[in-house]
Amino acid sequence: MMITLNKRTGGLILVIWLFAVGAGGAEPQGDFVMVVNADNEVTTINRKDAELIFLNKQRSWPDGKNISVVINENPKIYDSFSHTVLRRSSQQFLVFRKQMLFRGQGMPPPTLKTDKDVVAFVGEHVGGISYVSPDAVTQAVKVVSILQ
């Protein structure tokens, strides 16, 4: 079952709007899509699950595979992702990751600077998950829709 996300779907816009209203922060600077390894069977993901995954609190997929998170520091989508999925500012997310590292609570996910690197990383890791600009998606990765 493959679902192709249209970047202009009203649902997503609604989601983003809702988030923007809920977070009370600035407007997202760009759209992003959640991508997983192409071999991953997952097609949708709950926002909450995604938050848990990126906050290093959920470590495996339903089929038991280890989740390999990578943070995309592409400034165009980083803030948007942070606000939409994690519901906090990118700075807060950074502090969170630093704290996690400092307090030894866990190893924070690796960071990559460009969509290309991110797509490559996710494509190489079976349990990989990240977010990229929609136009950076390749066949090596699969876009999963975020359910609110």
Added chain:
Amino acid sequence: MNILCSIRCKIWACGSVALLSYLAATLATTWVNNETKIFITHAQRIDLPLLSKGDLANSLFNTQSQEYENGLLAGEQVEVHQANILHNQIAPLLDEMVQLSDINNNNDLSPRILSLRDEYNNYYVMASQYYLEAVQKNDIFAFRNEIHQLGKLQASLSVDFKEVAGRLQEIINEDFEKNKQRIDFLTRFLAIVFTLSLLIAIVVVNWLANREIIDPLGKLKLMIDNFGRGRTIEKPQSSRRGDEIQELASSFWQMTSDLQLITVSRNYVDNIINNMSDSLIVLTPDLTVQTTNHATLSLLRFSKEELEGRPFRTIFSHDEKSIVDSLFHGFLEGKVVANIEAFYTGYNELPIPVLFSASPIYLPDGTLQGISCMARDISELKEQRDNLEFLANFDKLTGLPNRNLFFDRLTVTITEARRYNHLFALLYLDLDNFKPLNDKYGHPTGDLALQEVARRLKETVRDSDTVSRLGGDEFAILLSRIKDAGEATMVATKILDIIGKPFLIRGDQSTLGISIGICLSSTEISNANDLVKNADMAMYAAKAQGRNRFVLFVQDQI
């Protein structure tokens, strides 16, 4: 126990027991106080500093961690430096805690603090290096592995610091609790020690006092009581030399023995007094009978109760009443009376002649305590004496005064007649023909005749006159006071008449005659012998004139 000889030692022994128990209680108290002091000192020097240092270390470590975190998160080197500086306080604190925990000798705590210190030092070496570098690079994730490792270490250390501080609190609480229980136990222990000491002191002091003081004194008192009651006292056994109470008992026993030798017991005196044959009466100063002996009771036939308390005047009498008064007065003045004849009056109110002596009894202060009256019953003696006196002055056959008494009375009569100038007469009588009668009937019959003559003569004269048998058949009559010669001749006539009456002797009637010579008193004759001689002459004149008649002596006529 020879050490407990003197009374001082005995008292000291009792006191020492009490003092020893007091000392034991004091030692126990000291020991308990010392135990408490040790605990407080331990708490003051080790437990409480350990606790405060543990808390401080925990707090400093948290501050340090917070500053590292702040420094790292904010990328501020200053805060990392400040955190590093805190190490200068934490490390010495941990060192001190290690030392204190060594002294605390809690098996669990010491290795734990030691390992905490080592882990912290290791952590710090890494932290001071990597955190600073990370901040300098402004990229915490550059040393992600090291910082993650450090983070885990820091988290673990944070737990350890907290646990050590908590454990210290627990241990100290346990220590306090344990010592509280120990102090409770020691308090009970002290109470028991005090009670036991007191009980032991009471029991031992009582036992010692009884054994060493009270019992020996009780025995001594018994000895004294027995001595007071006149009982025999056994010699006290002296088992210990130098025992003062026993020596006192021995001295007392020795004194009683000596007293028995040098004094007499009341019993002894009573025995003597009661076995006396003479009467002893002790009078009070108011002259009533106080004490008597058996001899008095048997003499007077009174019971002891009847006699005691009776006025002496009702018992004692004398021929002359004035002497009694004088004697009684003399008693009170302490005069001694020796061997006077007096009379006691007994139960039957008959006078008992006694030889009486009395002497005063004085108290040591000189006041009169009483009068001791001794009396010897002289009834028999007096009787014998009266008999002798009778024999000396009276004729045994006729009971008439004999020649001695007659001459005595005659002498008295002469003296009185001369003094008062009155007349008296002496009649000299001799029986006529008495010898043939005596020869015929024998002496016993003659004696009977003489007795009859004596009786008739006495009948004839007044009671105040004296009829005397001078010897054989010779009699004399003294008419002590007469008016004139006629009275004397009248008496002579009566005598002639009454003697002339027949005598019935052994069934035969006989007659006796009597010749009488009368001599009247005169101023010329002052000699009794002369008077008798004159009367005798007159009597012979009567014989010569034919017998059975009287002749009045007239001077120069016979």
